[in-house]
Structures are given as C-alpha cells and as structure tokens.
Amino acid sequence: MLAPISADPRPQHGPAPEVSFIVCTRNRVAVLEPCIKSIQAACLAHPAFAAELVVVDNGSTDRTAERLASIAELSDIPLTAVCEPRRGLAAARNAGLARARGRVLVFVDDDCQVHGDYLSDLQRHYGTDGTGERVVRGGRVEIGDARDLPFTIKRSLVRERLTSNVHPGGFVLGCNMTMHRDAAARIGLFDERFGAGGPLRSAEDTDYLVRAVLLGIPVEYVPDMTIFHHHGRRDHKAIEKLHRDYCLGNGGLCLKHVRHAPWLLRHFYWAVRSAFRELVKGPRFDRELKLSHWPIVVMNLLGAAKFAVLSLARRPEAPQVPQDQQARDQRANAEARVNTP
Numbered sequence: 288m289l290a291p292i293s294a295d296p297r298p299q300h301g302p303a304p305e306v307s308f309i310v311c312t313r314n315r316v317a318v319l320e321p322c323i324k325s326i327q328a329a330c331l332a333h334p335a336f337a338a339e340l341v342v343v344d345n346g347s348t349d350r351t352a353e354r355l356a357s358i359a360e361l362s363d364i365p366l367t368a369v370c371e372p373r374r375g376l377a378a379a380r381n382a383g384l385a386r387a388r389g390r391v392l393v394f395v396d397d398d399c400q401v402h403g404d405y406l407s408d409l410q411r412h413y414g415t416d417g418t419g420e421r422v423v424r425g426g427r428v429e430i431g432d433a434r435d436l437p438f439t440i441k442r443s444l445v446r447e448r449l450t451s452n453v454h455p456g457g458f459v460l461g462c463n464m465t466m467h468r469d470a471a472a473r474i475g476l477f478d479e480r481f482g483a484g485g486p487l488r489s490a491e492d493t494d495y496l497v498r499a500v501l502l503g504i505p506v507e508y509v510p511d512m513t514i515f516h517h518h519g520r521r522d523h524k525a526i527e528k529l530h531r532d533y534c535l536g537n538g539g540l541c542l543k544h545v546r547h548a549p550w551l552l553r554h555f556y557w558a559v560r561s562a563f564r565e566l567v568k569g570p571r572f573d574r575e576l577k578l579s580h581w582p583i584v585v586m587n588l589l590g591a592a593k594f595a596v597l598s599l600a601r602r603p604e605a606p607q608v609p610q611d612q613q614a615r616d617q618r619a620n621a622e623a624r625v626n627t628p
Contacts, residue, residue, distance in 0.1 A: 292384050294472035304365070306338040306409065307389030311379035312397035313345040313484070316354050318517060323358060323366075325400035330364045333406035339365040341387050345379040345484070346372045377482035377491040384471060392471055394492075395514060396462035400431060402513040409465065409512055421470040422505045423496060425459025426512025432519070438526050438576060439518055441508070449496060449506035451550035456537050459506060461492030463514045466499075474498050478543075480597050481536055487590060487597075490536025497544050497551070526576055534583045538590020539597075558583045 308326050312319045323340065330338045340362070344351050355368040371382035380394065391413045395401060402408075405426075412424060428441045441460055449458050466474075474495060482491030496506050520526055541551045562580035565571060572578045 292468075292472045292475065294469040303388040303390070304337040304339045305389060306336055306391045306393060306406070307387035308338060308340045308393045308395055309343070309380065309383035309387055310340065310395050310397050311343045311345055311376055311383060312347065312351060313374075313379075314347045314349045314351065315397050316347070316349055316351045318398040318519075319351065320354065320358070321400055321517075322395065322397050323362075326395065327363055329401050329403055329405040332403055333410065336406050336410040338406065339367065339387070339389060341367045341369060341383050343369045343371050343379040343383045345376070346370075346374050373479075375479055375482055375484035377477035377479040377485055380482070380491065381476045381479070384476065387468075390468050392466050392468055394461060394464045396516070398431075398517045398519065399428075399462050399514045400517065402515070405512060405514070408509075412509060412512065413465075413467070420505065421467045421473075422507050423459065423464065423466040423470060423474075423499045424507045424509060424512075425465070426463045426508075426514065427510050428460050428463050429513060429515050431515035431517035434521055435516075435518055436520055436522075436526055436576060438520060438529065439516055443508065444510045446507070446509050449500060449508075451548075451553075454537075454551075454554040455496045455500075455506075456490065456493045456533065456540075459492070459496060459508055461495075462516060463512065464492060464495075465512065470499065470504050473502055473504065480594070481539065483532075487536045487539040487593060488532040490533070490540050493537065494540055494543065497540065497548055501544070501547055523577060527578065527582070530578055531582050531586050534586030535590040535593070537583075538587035538592075539594030540590075541587065542591040542594045555584075555587055558587065 310322060323342070326340055342355055344355060352370070359366040359368055367386055369382050369386050371379050384392070391409065393409070408426070428439070430437055430440055439460065439462070441457065449455060477491045478494050479485055481487045481489065481494050483489065485491070499506050520529065541555055544551055558580055561569065561572070562584045565580050572580045572583065
C-alpha cells in the first residue's frame with residue numbers, strides 16, 4: 288500500500304516544481320516518445336511555470352525502460368522514470384502520485400500530445416501564488432489523427448462544473464486531468480479495482496471525480512488546456528469493446544457510491560428507459576458510431592455484480608504487531624498469571 292499523498296512535499300533535489308506531468312505507460316513506446324516530446328516542447332515554450340515529468344512504466348516488456356533511460360539523460364526538463372510492476376492504470380497513477388512533487392498535478396495518457404500553449408493555459412487557471420479554490424479540472428481533448436474514430440474526446444466550448452444532473456463519466460477525461468496537490472491529498476489514492484488492467488477495466492478517473500464531489504471539491508471542465516488523443520481505434524469493433532469496458536466500470540461505480548451518491552442511479556434509470564425506447568425506433572446512444580444503449584444497461588449490471596464480488600472478497604487484515612511488542616506482551620501475560628492468586 289502506498290503512503291498517503293503529501294499536501295506539502297519536501298524538496299528532494301532543489302525547490303519543488305510548480306507542475307508535475309504524470310504519464311503512465313505499458314508496452315507503447317512508439318506513442319510514448321511523441322507524448323514526452325510534446326510535454327517537453329510545451330514546457331520549454333513557457334519556462335516561467337517550472338515543470339517536471341514523471342513517467343510510470345507499468346510492467347512493460349518492450350524496450351520502454353531502455354528508451355526512458357536515454358530520454359531522461361537528454362531531457363531539458365527533470366524526468367523521473369518510475370517502475371510499477373503491479374498491473375493496472377490505477378496502480379500506475381498511484382505510483383506517479385507518490386513521486387510527483389509539483390503544486391499542480393497533470394495526468395496525460397501516453398497516446399496523447401499536449402498543445403504548445405498547454406502550460407500558459409494551465410498557469411492562467413492555477414496561478415502562481417498558491418491561493419484560490421482547490422479543484423479538479425479537465426481540459427479539451429481533440430482527435431490527434433483524422434483516421435481515428437471520434438471517441439474518447441471532448442470538444443465542448445463551454446466552461447462548466449460537474450453537477451448531479453450530468454453523468455460524471457467523460458465529464459473530465461482521465462487523459463487530460465489536472466488538480467491542486469492538496470486536493471489530491473484530500474481525495475486520496477485511485478481505487479485500484481477500477482481502471483484499464485484492473486478487474487473493472489475502466490472508471491478509475493470517474494471514481495476520482497465522484498469522490499471529489501462528495502468531499503465538496505469542485506470538478507470543472509475548461510475548453511482550453513488542449514491535448515490531442517492518438518487512440519488508434521479505427522473500426523467499430525474496437526470502439527464497441529471500449530464502450531463496454533467503460534460501462535462495466537460505471538456499473539461498479541454506481542454500486543460503490545450508491546449510499547452517498549444515489550443520483551448515479553438516476554443516470555442508470557435513464558439508460559434503461561432509452562434502451563427500451565430504442566426497441567421502438569428510438570434514438571441510439573451514438574448514431575455516428577452505431578453504439579446502442581443496451582450495452583450500457585447490461586454491462587452496468589455486470590459491473591455492479593463484479594464490484595459486489597470484489598468487495599466481499601476484500602477482508603480487512605489484522606494489524607501487524609511488531610515482534611518486540613509481541614514479546615513484551617507475552618512476558619506481561621506470563622507475569623500476570625504468576626501473580627494471580
């Protein structure tokens with residue numbers, strides 16, 4: 288278990304940077320290198336907002352570790368490579384949180400590239416004086432390659448905050464998610480049951496948003512802080528699989544927060560209603576991508592069932608007592624027995 292996130296990290300090698308970019312990767316060195324180059328270029332274009340880059344290698348079996356070592360040697364910004372062998376995006380994100388030192392934390396996926404003005408946008412939203420409201424904030428996500436299907440993107444031009452009337456899934460995308468460090472310290476670590484590579488396959492970012500809202504931490508979307516997503520999915524089969532994975536995670540999310548965020552069930556009810564309307568020629572979930580409401584309903588139910596099984600399997604461990612403490616307790620018990628009349 289990782290240590291809790293520190294709200295005020297102690298400098299390790301000089302003063303802490305203003306911004307920590309956290310990139311998690313597994314066996315995707317071909318897309319990782321352009322991602323790193325885009326972050327480096329954005330940082331060099333706006334050096335006043337000092338930044339570092341933390342790259343978490345989540346058990347890659349390709350040449351990721353070798354390339355990271357070479358890139359780190361030549362990097363114009365501090366680059367820390369972290370090895371996290373426990374598979375799962377949530378575990379990798381947690382490893383990145385443990386090593387990041389910045390006042391502002393920025394999560395970028397390894398198949399994304401940041402806009403050249405990203406740092407100037409980020410500084411405008413977060414300032415440099417350390418004051419202001421603590422938030423979780425996401426930016427615009429555009430398609431990086433016109434050949435990819437328009438999925439896992441957010442192009443809204445309207446700045447808005449998350450409310451119970453909007454499903455949290457996709458409100459802020461985990462491939463472009465930022466936050467104050469002390470907001471992350473309050474929310475805590477990512478739930479490792481969720482996320483790619485985990486049992487529930489997705490929604491580690493959505494779970495984080497819900498937990499922020501429950502703590503009274505605003506979640507905001509802004510139409511700048513742009514990244515370009517090179518997800519590489521160009522056929523319906525790949526999009527349909529990802530859609531099902533998202534729905535599985537969201538089902539687990541509903542059950543996890545059913546007591547404290549019952550408004551999530553309202554969105555499930557709306558999905559059920561839309562699915563039945565679809566049977567009588569009602570609108571599909573996404574006509575352009577030919578996505579139905581029915582996978583949402585079915586996979587939500589499966590995700591809730593899987594979360595229930597995972598919760599039942601998780602048993603609290605008895606606290607480990609140090610051996611010297613055990614020895615003292617045994618001597619005290621023996622003396623008590625001797626002195627008992």
